[in-house]
Amino acid sequence: MFSFKTFQTKLFVTYSIFLIIFTLIISIPMYYYLKNTTKKNILAGIQQSVAGISESLDIYANQYENITTQLYLKRDGSGSQVSVVQALQNLMLMENDAEVLNAYTLIDNNITLLSEINKNIYRINIFNEHGLFFSNQPYDKSVLDSLSEDADWLQEPQLADGAMVMEYASQDHWRADGDPVPVFSFLRRMKWNGVNIGYLEVQIRADDLIKPVKLTSIPSASLTLFNQTDVLYSNDANFKDNNISRLMEFNAIIPSAMNNGQQSIRHHGNTESLIFQRSQKTDYTIAYAVSENKLFASLLIFRNVTFAAVFLLISLSILVFYILSKTLTYPITKLRKVIDSVDLDDKKIKINNEFKMDEIELLNRSFRTMNERLQNSLEEIVQFRTMELQSQFEVLQAQINPHFLFNMLGVIAIFSEEEGGTKAADVCHKLASFLRYTVIQTNPITTLEQEMSFARDYLELMQTRYRHRLQFELVLPEEMKRISIPKLTLQPLVENSINHGFQHMDRGLVITIRGIVEGDRWYITILDNGSGIDPEQLKSLHEKMEMYERPIHVFPKKEQLTLGGMGIISTYARLKLYFKNRIAFRIGNNADYGTCISISGWIPDESDEHSQEESP
Structure with missing residues (x-):
């Protein structure tokens, strides 16, 4: 869109206005100078022709007098x-x-x-x-x-x-x-x-005596030879019909003391130029009357050609200025687009110098240097933040162990007293598997299959505590099992469903974890039929999630990852850090009751899977 706020438009409009004013300042005086000069030349040519008739008339009169003298x-x-x-x-x-x-x-x-x-x-x-x-x-x-x-x-x-x-x-x-x-x-x-x-x-x-090409080539022009009392010759038919009035008009207009000159007269509503010359030998006056519109018709053509040439010159110059302004501002526009595209990805950014301008090449080099410095700085910040999140994640894992040990030891003690050692042994095996998954820290990235298995172990352990009041269902398609995901992603969300689901509810809690594939996207939904999340708490969660969408330089001011209320936020932060903009996370209450959490992303190709497996 052509906007007057852009540098290209300002440059184009400024130079175009300057060009138009400069061209008009030069062309208008030149036009009037050439017009007046041409007008004078036309009048001078006619005056010369009329004077030539007068001189020829005097020569013939002298010859006649000489012939008369010879005869006597x-x-x-x-x-x-x-x-x-x-x-x-x-x-x-x-x-x-x-x-x-x-x-x-x-x-x-x-x-x-x-x-x-x-x-x-x-x-x-x-x-x-x-x-x-x-x-x-x-x-x-x-x-x-x-x-x-x-x-x-x-x-x-x-x-x-x-x-x-x-x-x-x-x-x-x-x-x-x-x-x-x-x-x-x-x-x-x-x-x-x-x-x-x-x-x-x-x-x-x-x-x-009268050269027809010179003075009779203009239509309606009249050439008249007259004296004070009579008209000798006129090529104007109207003059012959009104010779007395026309003769009186000429005698009144032409001063008696002037032998030659030019006068402007009005005749039949038109302005005419009257060029005259007196013959000294015959006392006849040669008068040439012609309409100024027809006399200066060539000036009208000259004016139209001049205006067309000036208009064409201005149009071509404006077109050149437009191309030039676009050429000059194109690298700047490309630079803005490149700057807008800068992110944390390690990619080589270069401004195409299509017009081979040295200034743009210098700007290109400076920008690449700045981008490299920015990338290094951002990598340092991201590395620091990743290490910080990793340390918090490790602390979080350390917090899980005593928490479960406290709850599960109580369950084991009850089973030992009431049902004997078989049930207690089964709980101990599941607890050992659960702790092993949380303690091993060799790689913070796992697969959906392993994460789903860990969520199942957690739910089965929690089922030993809540018994028939807790039911669950886990479904994961085969094509989703190898998808990489940060460790401890599903368990905090399931824990959130249990913590919030049993509040103010007498019926049993049902938790469903379902994976589906639609087109080139995968979806994981965690549903429960519990009490749902309080609207104020849900609003607070959304605000904290938006906080993690802000630029990386505000990370140090964000809240630390903890268990409990921050389980959802910690999961969301690690998902965004790992997937960046390739992940979608939604949380909200169902229309009737319970909570729904949805995670979706693109199904990776082989190259993406390889890069994800190698990522820390």
Whole structure:
């Protein structure tokens, strides 16, 4: 069971809490630092892309102005100096075919030269409403035929009166068929001597100005090119539908004094980042609006990955700490179990050092040394106590002889006077056998067969005294006869039955000693039908028996073994000393009358019998 009181749990919990706090202290600031750095890098990348559009727009505007200037410069041709603009005007007035051809050639050559110089430009067009059209790209003649001054896309350059204007078309309006090519157009009306002579149009592909991969890869992100009065381009369909309100919103948010920057705005309940850059040549502002949730979606993935990594790191570290704490405390737990198992048995105790730790090996050696010292001390105490019990047992035997001699001599004297010498001789033979058994002290251990025979001799002697008032029955199975048992075990218990059984009783006393075998256990019961033991005396007997269950170091304080009231206790003490925990001893009164004493133990195998026969 996982208990918070154990050293392993305290070690595991302490290091786990320390690990979690330490990991959080390190990972949280690092996470926010990386998050802010990544956020700044994302914004810086978008700002760089927006600034790139602005710079490209300025470059195209400068190229357009240079092209315009080149068209107004005079050229040498056929001995006269004529500019492209002047040649365009002359085409409207000339009737000489040679001069017209020269003007056409001049204009075509200049357009070809300019397109070669400015290779990044998609189309260069010079045209007017009278059907003149010059270009470096193919065009649809039908589109030119339908061209008039009322065309929508010509209204703004007409109003600008020579100033450069910009327009956006989803497809090149000079091509009626084929794949649509979105273009941005730089356009102005050209004059010569105050007369409108036509238009100069320079087209660039929209994809060359706006890199779709960089800024249009995020869904719902909008890129807008606008000025104070108009929206040139936007990839947001909603912007086209609400361009006036959106234009006013942008103009209100973006400070007029700032050429670039980043603002946070609320749009349709979402927070958007607005990154903007002003073009210095065209006065257009490039604005990129994107939802911050989608802009920083990679940060959400980064956060989830970071949290998962930290959680995995903490989990793995806690698992390692658990294994480590169990590894460190396992020898201590084994030591506790080994200490709990220490008893008087002479066995080699060793703590298994499975993890090969030097400290545990030193503890192992110290414990073995302590255990050896403890065993030696306990053996000395047990040896001393055994010798003490043996000496008391010998005294007890010495007390039996005069006691029986006094009683039996009286019986012999009565038999000699009343019945003659035969009965007296029989009592003398039984008394001699009884005394011989008690006096011989070569071995304090005997067998149940011999102990039962001695109990029979004792009962027969006592029967000569009490005559018909005492009856007995002894039964011992064959398989129990060789069981070893301390000497004088049954006789004190039988004596107790006689002493207590005849008290306050007029009927005859019947004592039964019966041995039975059940499974791998043997039982000896001593039953009588006497007066039983007084409850107070029975309680006292149980308390004294419990006293002998206590540790060996309290033995010197216990009562000395004597006859009479201590016969049961002396028997119990010698049984426990000999059998240790392999014996069970019960004493009590029967339900109706009389006393019952039970002794039980395990049936020994051959090795146990051999060791018991050799034991002192």
